[in-house]
Amino acid sequence: MSQLAPKLIVGLGNPGAEYAETRHNAGFWFCERLARELGVSFSKEARFHGLAANARNDGVWLLMPQTFMNRSGQSVAALARFYRINPAEILVVHDELDIPPGQLRLKFGGGLGGHNGLKDITAHMGTQDFWRLRVGIGHPGDRNEVVNFVLKPPRREESELIDESLDRALAAWPLMAKADWNAATQRLNTRPAAPKPTRQA
Numbered sequence: 001m002s003q004l005a006p007k008l009i010v011g012l013g014n015p016g017a018e019y020a021e022t023r024h025n026a027g028f029w030f031c032e033r034l035a036r037e038l039g040v041s042f043s044k045e046a047r048f049h050g051l052a053a054n055a056r057n058d059g060v061w062l063l064m065p066q067t068f069m070n071r072s073g074q075s076v077a078a079l080a081r082f083y084r085i086n087p088a089e090i091l092v093v094h095d096e097l098d099i100p101p102g103q104l105r106l107k108f109g110g111g112l113g114g115h116n117g118l119k120d121i122t123a124h125m126g127t128q129d130f131w132r133l134r135v136g137i138g139h140p141g142d143r144n145e146v147v148n149f150v151l152k153p154p155r156r157e158e159s160e161l162i163d164e165s166l167d168r169a170l171a172a173w174p175l176m177a178k179a180d181w182n183a184a185t186q187r188l189n190t191r192p193a194a195p196k197p198t199r200q201a
Contacts, residue, residue, distance in 0.1 A: 005179040007085045008061045012094040012117040015066040024150040026095040026135040031062050049075040070116040073124030091131040099136030102161030104188045106133050
C-alpha cells in the first residue's frame with residue numbers, strides 16, 4: 001500500500017450541463033467542493049483534456065476529465081505524465097454502485113468493479129495501483145438498469161446522504177493530504193451511525 005502524499009486528485013464524471021446532477025458525476029461533486037475548500041478554481045486545459053486547478057500551497061492538482069467517463073484515462077495520463085506524478089500519488093474519486101448512498105470506501109489498488117472510468121485510467125496508466133475514493137450511490141437492483149440509473153439524478157433522500165458523505169470525505173482530506181492513509185481509511189470506511197429515533201413527546 002502506498003504511503004505517498006497525493007499530488008493529483010481526479011474527480012470522475014461526464015461533461016455538460018445535462019449530466020451535472022447525475023449520479024455518475026459524484027467524483028466531480030467532490031472535486032468541486034475540494035477546490036472551494038482549497039481556494040482554487042478550475043480552468044480548461046486542452047493539453048490535459050479536462051478542467052484543472054493547481055493548489056500550489058497544498059502541492060496538489062485537481063482534475064475533472066472532460067472526455068466522458070469511458071475515456072477518463074486520456075486526461076489523467078496526460079497530466080500525470082506531464083508533471084511526472086506516479087500512479088501511487090493519484091486519488092481517483094468516483095461513484096460506486098456496490099455501496100449504498102451515504103457510505104464511502106477508500107482503498108489502494110484492487111479490482112475495478114466494472115467501472116468504465118477506472119478501466120480506462122488503468123489502461124492508460126498501465127497499472128491499477130492508485131488510490132480510489134468510492135462514493136456510494138446504491139444499485140437499481142437490475143443490471144440492465146445500471147446505465148439508466150447512473151445517468152439520472154439521485155432521489156432527494158439519496159442526494160442528502162451523498163452530500164453528507166462528501167462532507168465527511170472533505171473533513172478527512174487533511175489526513176489524506178499528509179499521507180495518513182490509515183487514519184483516513186478508518187475514518188471514511190466506518191459506516192456512519194444511524195440517526196437516533198426521535199422520542200415522541
